[in-house]
Every structure is written in structure tokens, then in C-alpha cells.
Amino acid sequence: MSTKSPAAVAWTLPPAALAIFLRELRAEFRTRELLNTTVVFVLIIVVMFSFSLNPSAQQAREFGPGLLWLAFLFAGSLMLQPAFTRELASDTISSLRMAPIDPSAILFGKVAANFFFLTFAEWLMLPVFGVLFNVPVWPVVGPLAMVLGLGTLGVCVAGTAFSAMTAQARLRELLLPLLLLPFLAPVLVAAVDATSGLFAEVPELRFTPLKILAAFDVIFLTAAWLLFENLIEE
Amino acid sequence: MPAHSASVLPPAPAAPRAGAVSLGLSFDQVEKRFGPLSVLRNVTFQVAAGEFAILLGANGSGKTTLLRLAALLAQPTRGTVRWEGIPAGLGPQGNDCAGYLGHLSQLYDELTALENLQFFARLYRLPFSAEELRTRLASAGLDSWGGTLVRAFSRGMRQRLALVRVFLHSPSLLLLDEPSAGLDTPGIDWLAGILTGLRDSACTVLMSTHGDSPLTAFASRVMWLAGGKLAGDAQADIPSALRQADIAIRQDRGGVR
Numbered sequence: 001m002s003t004k005s006p007a008a009v010a011w012t013l014p015p016a017a018l019a020i021f022l023r024e025l026r027a028e029f030r031t032r033e034l035l036n037t038t039v040v041f042v043l044i045i046v047v048m049f050s051f052s053l054n055p056s057a058q059q060a061r062e063f064g065p066g067l068l069w070l071a072f073l074f075a076g077s078l079m080l081q082p083a084f085t086r087e088l089a090s091d092t093i094s095s096l097r098m099a100p101i102d103p104s105a106i107l108f109g110k111v112a113a114n115f116f117f118l119t120f121a122e123w124l125m126l127p128v129f130g131v132l133f134n135v136p137v138w139p140v141v142g143p144l145a146m147v148l149g150l151g152t153l154g155v156c157v158a159g160t161a162f163s164a165m166t167a168q169a170r171l172r173e174l175l176l177p178l179l180l181l182p183f184l185a186p187v188l189v190a191a192v193d194a195t196s197g198l199f200a201e202v203p204e205l206r207f208t209p210l211k212i213l214a215a216f217d218v219i220f221l222t223a224a225w226l227l228f229e230n231l232i233e234e
Numbered sequence: 235m236p237a238h239s240a241s242v243l244p245p246a247p248a249a250p251r252a253g254a255v256s257l258g259l260s261f262d263q264v265e266k267r268f269g270p271l272s273v274l275r276n277v278t279f280q281v282a283a284g285e286f287a288i289l290l291g292a293n294g295s296g297k298t299t300l301l302r303l304a305a306l307l308a309q310p311t312r313g314t315v316r317w318e319g320i321p322a323g324l325g326p327q328g329n330d331c332a333g334y335l336g337h338l339s340q341l342y343d344e345l346t347a348l349e350n351l352q353f354f355a356r357l358y359r360l361p362f363s364a365e366e367l368r369t370r371l372a373s374a375g376l377d378s379w380g381g382t383l384v385r386a387f388s389r390g391m392r393q394r395l396a397l398v399r400v401f402l403h404s405p406s407l408l409l410l411d412e413p414s415a416g417l418d419t420p421g422i423d424w425l426a427g428i429l430t431g432l433r434d435s436a437c438t439v440l441m442s443t444h445g446d447s448p449l450t451a452f453a454s455r456v457m458w459l460a461g462g463k464l465a466g467d468a469q470a471d472i473p474s475a476l477r478q479a480d481i482a483i484r485q486d487r488g489g490v491r
Contacts, residue, residue: 012359019356027344030383091338094307095399098334099357233309 013108016101020109021116028117038079038121045071046125050132060133065195068129069188073155076118077177080159083110084167084232093232103229107160111224114156122148140198143205147198150213151191157220158183164231187216256283256436257331257407258318259304265312266299273299275462276313281440283319283406286433286452289442290479291459292486297442298337300459301411304440305334317407333405335413339396343385347376347395350384351402358403374398374424389416394424401428408432410441414449422448445480460486 028034049067053059087093096106126144130137137144162180166172190209197206259281266274273296281287291297302308303315317332341350351367362370371380374394384392393416400408414422429452432439443449450456455469458479465482468475 015359016357019353023342023345023353026349027342031344089338090343091336091340092342094302094305094334094336095340095354096357097307098305098332099354100359101357 012100013102013105016099016105017108017112020096020106021112024110024113025116028113034079034082034117035120038075038117039124041078042071042075042121042125043128045074046129046132055133057134060135061196061199061201064129064133064135065192065199067133069151069191069195071125072118072122072152073181073184073188074177075121076152076155076159077180079118079121080114080156080163080180081173081176083114083160083163085163085172088167097232103232104225106232107164107224107228111153111156111160111221114160115153118152118156119148122152135199140203143203144195144198147191147194147210147213150210150217151187151194153217154187154191154213154220155184157217157224158187161220161224161228161231164228187213190216256438257320258283258285258438259407259440260316260318261300261303261313262316263313264303264310264315266296266303266308267311272462274303274310274459277464278313279457279464279467280318281438281455283438284436285455286429286439287441287455287457288450288453289440289457289459290445290476290483291442292483295459295483295486296462297459298411301334301409301440301442302336305332305409307334331405332407332409333400333403334409334411335396335400336411337415339384339392341384341392341396341399344383346381346383347371347387348380350395351399354399354402360403362402370398370402371395375420390418390421393417394421397425397428406437408437408439408441410439412442412444414443414447425449426452445476445483450476458482 046067049071053063053067055063084093087096097103126137129135159176159180162176162183166175166179169175190212194206194209194213197204197209261277261279264274264277265272277300289297289300299308303310306315306317320331342353345353348364348367348371351362351370352364355362355367368377368380371377374397376391376394376398379387379391384395387395393413397413400410414425417425426448429439429449433452433454439452441449450472453472455467456472456475456479457464457468458466460466460482465486466475466479468478
């Protein structure tokens with residue numbers, strides 16, 4: 001519905017997205033609701049997988065990346081749930097929609113904040129994962145950061161968009177993982193493939209899954225950008 | 235309470251900014267359904283720029299729905315809602331001319347009162363310093379509460395802060411849904427002071443309230459809803475219109491009693 005000129009959009013989007021990102025950070029570091037629950041959740045999954053499977057070094061290299069990304073995906077779906085439901089509690093979403101900003105600034109601000117939170121949780125968990133599964137994380141930390149960044153961005157973009165879509169649904173707590181997890185299957189496959197290459201006996205950086213992750217990020221971001229205004233309409 | 239009674243609190247500056255346009259509002263055969271429930275039917279009216287219209291109706295008569303449609307926050311099932319007089323380059327979903335306050339505070343509980351105002355000032359690109367925002371808070375009697383999280387506020391304090399927020403950018407079209415809800419007598423006096431300024435300026439106001447509210451004193455027009463329809467619309471003899479509206483609202487079987 002926005003009929004603002006492209007120049008006006010270009011001017012308002014980055015500062016508005018930054019303002020929303022900083023507001024999310026300030027609120028989260030004050031309450032620590034999302035960070036605490038996400039970190040504890042990932043920790044529980046990684047520890048329980050480790051105790052139940054008790055994998056050898058070879059098995060850890062084979063299954064570790066899959067378990068790690070499943071833990072990140074489940075944690076992401078848990079963390080992204082309140083991204084928009086919190087905006088409904090006091091109807092702050094209406095004040096955001098009434099503000100003279102491009103609506104996609106709301107999306108980008110929230111995606112950036114969710115990316116920051118999930119990345120924070122992932123990097124806290126990586127040393128724990130390395131110790132429990134006896135996987136050498138430190139030697140491949142550079143390429144691993146790239147894989148985690150691309151995979152996490154895909155999870156956060158799709159998860160934030162689905163969170164906006166399901167926020168007003170009655171069964172939103174169930175609906176978000178039901179919609180999100182199958183949708184993220186390609187991200188999971190590509191991220192696990194890339195991470196497996198890094199955790200192999202002779203680590204290698206596999207470019208094909210990285211390209212797939214990058215392509216998904218671009219497609220998700222573009223689609224979410226184009227559709228976001230419709231997603232938050234009543 | 236007279237509309238211009240001496241206020242305990244100093245009024246906040248709320249008139250539209252110099253050079254700002256005043257928007258009008260038009261509803262054309264608007265219908266709104268929620269599933270099988272028809273809330274509004276064939277609602278047609280125009281509020282001219284600068285008018286101060288109040289909207290009356292029984293509980294459940296559709297006042298809130300109408301205001302959300304007017305704020306372009308909801309889509310009508312049928313018909314059109316338009317803001318009239320939007321300057322070129324600004325769109326209905328992205329201009330700084332309108333303000334809306336609904337039943338909820340539209341404030342972030344986990345931010346302080348001052349942080350809330352700073353955040354919205356930033357979104358509206360208003361170059362207010364922290365000191366200027368504290369002055370706004372002081373005008374609402376919240377001068378010592380600027381550093382307190384909104385989650386600790388009472389209902390009335392939230393409403394005061396919500397009103398400061400909605401007046402922050404000096405909108406020229408104001409949509410207020412029962413703005414005096416939760417306010418104590420000094421708070422209503424403060425709000426009355428602001429509404430006096432708005433009535434005397436070019437600001438267009440559509441405000442839902444109840445017939446016995448002191449805020450009806452500001453109305454230059456009274457509209458009332460009954461049975462999902464615009465049952466009455468008067469622009470003269472406001473006291474008589476308020477009595478007519480009261481009778482219609484008591485007889486409305488569509489609202490909740």
C-alpha cells in the first residue's frame with residue numbers, strides 16, 4: 001500500500017531498521033528472555049545427543065554437523081516465535097506500521113536482531129559441542145563462521161517472516177515450527193554438507209553448499225522484502 | 235468540567251507543525267466482516283480537514299474497528315477508506331501526518347518512558363533532545379518517571395505516556411479511541427488542554443468516546459453507530475445530537491449490554 005517515492009524509501013529504511021535493531025537489542029539485554037532460553041535449549045540438545053549416542057571420533061565427524069544444525073534450527077524456531085507476538089501484546093506493531101518508515105525496515109531490524117541473538121547462542125555452544133563430540137572446531141573457525149553466518153541468516157529471514165505471518169493465528173506456537181522447519185530443509189541440507197566438509201579428517205571448504213546457502217539467503221530476503229507489508233496487514 | 239478549565243498540568247505543544255497539511259478522511263460504503271460477523275455495514279461519511287468529530291456507540295458497536303480502518307491498519311471487506319489531501323511523495327502507509335491511539339498503549343514495556351519516546355522520535359526523524367523529551371514527559375506529569383520501565387507504570391500513567399507519544403510528531407489527523415480511559419481528573423484536564431489546542435488548530439480529529447465524557451465538549455460534529463451502521467451524524471446543535479445519540483445507543487440491539 002505504500003506509495004512513497006524510492007528516494008524516500010532509501011532514506012528512511014537504513015536508519016529505521018537500525019533504530020528497530022537497537023531497540024530489540026536493548027530490550028533483550030535488559031530481559032535476557034530469548035538469549036537465556038535459546039542458549040539453555042541448545043545446550044540441553046547438544047548434551048543429550050552426546051549422552052545418548054556417545055559417538056566415536058569417526059561417528060562424531062559423520063553425525064555431529066547434522067546434530068549441531070538440528071539443535072540450531074530447533075533453537076531458532078523457539079527464539080523466533082516471539083519476534084512478532086511481542087509486538088501484539090501492547091499493539092506496538094500498530095505504532096510501527098503508522099510510523100513514516102518503509103515497512104520492510106521492521107523486517108530488516110528484526111532479522112538483524114534475531115541473527116545477532118542466534119549467532120551469539122551458536123558461538124557460545126560451539127566450544128561445548130567441540131569438547132563433547134571431540135570435534136576440532138578451532139582450526140576451521142574462519143570457514144565455519146562463514147557457514148554459520150550464511151545458514152543462520154537463512155533461518156532468521158525465513159523464521160522472522162513466518163513469525164510475522166503466524167503471529168495472529170490461534171495455534172501460532174505450533175504453526176511456526178510446522179511451517180518453518182520443512183521450509184528450511186534445503187538450508188539444513190546445505191549447511192550440514194558444508195559443516196561436514198569442515199569437520200572431515202582433512203578439512204575442506206565445499207563451495208557448492210555455500211552457494212546454495214547464499215542463493216537461499218538472497219531468495220528469502222528478496223521474497224520477504226517484497227511480501228512483508230502483506231504479511232503484517234490485518 | 236469545562237473544556238478549557240485550568241489544567242493542573244501544563245499542556246504539551248500539540249498543534250500541527252508549521253507548513254503541515256491537514257488531512258481529511260473519507261469512508262465510502264465501507265463494510266467490515268470478521269468471518270460470519272458483520273461489524274460495520276455500508277458506512278459512508280467524510281470528515282473534512284480541521285473538523286473535530288466524536289464517534290459514539292454502545293460497546294461492541296464497531297467504534298474501534300472503524301478507527302482501525304480509518305488508521306489504515308485494517309482493510310475493509312468492502313468499500314474504500316481514504317485520507318484526503320496527502321502531499322505528493324507521501325503515502326497512506328508512510329507519512330508523518332497521522333496519529334492513532336487505540337485501546338492498548340503501543341508502548342514497549344521493557345523500555346523506559348524516555349527510551350520509548352526516543353525510539354519513536356527516531357522513527358519519525360524528530361530531532362528532539364533528551365531534555366526536550368523530558369519536557370514532554372513533565373507536561374504529562376511524568377517528569378520523575380522518565381527512567382522507569384513502562385512495565386512498572388499504572389494504567390493511567392501508560393495512557394498519559396501513550397498520549398505524549400501520539401502527540402510527539404504533531405499529527406494533522408488524529409484518531410483516538412477513548413483517549414481518557416484510565417486517566418484521573420488531572421490527566422483528563424491535561425488531555426482537555428491538548429484537545430483545546432487541536433480544536434483551535436488545523437488538526438482533524440476523529441475520537442471515540444462515551445456520551446457523558448467531558449471530552450464531548452470539543453466536538454464540532456457527532457456521529458454515532460448502531461446496528462453496525464452510521465445511525466446519526468450531526469454537525470450543529472451538538473447537545474441535542476448527544477441526546478439523540480444517547481437514545482439510539484440505549485436502543486441499539488447490535489451492541490453489547
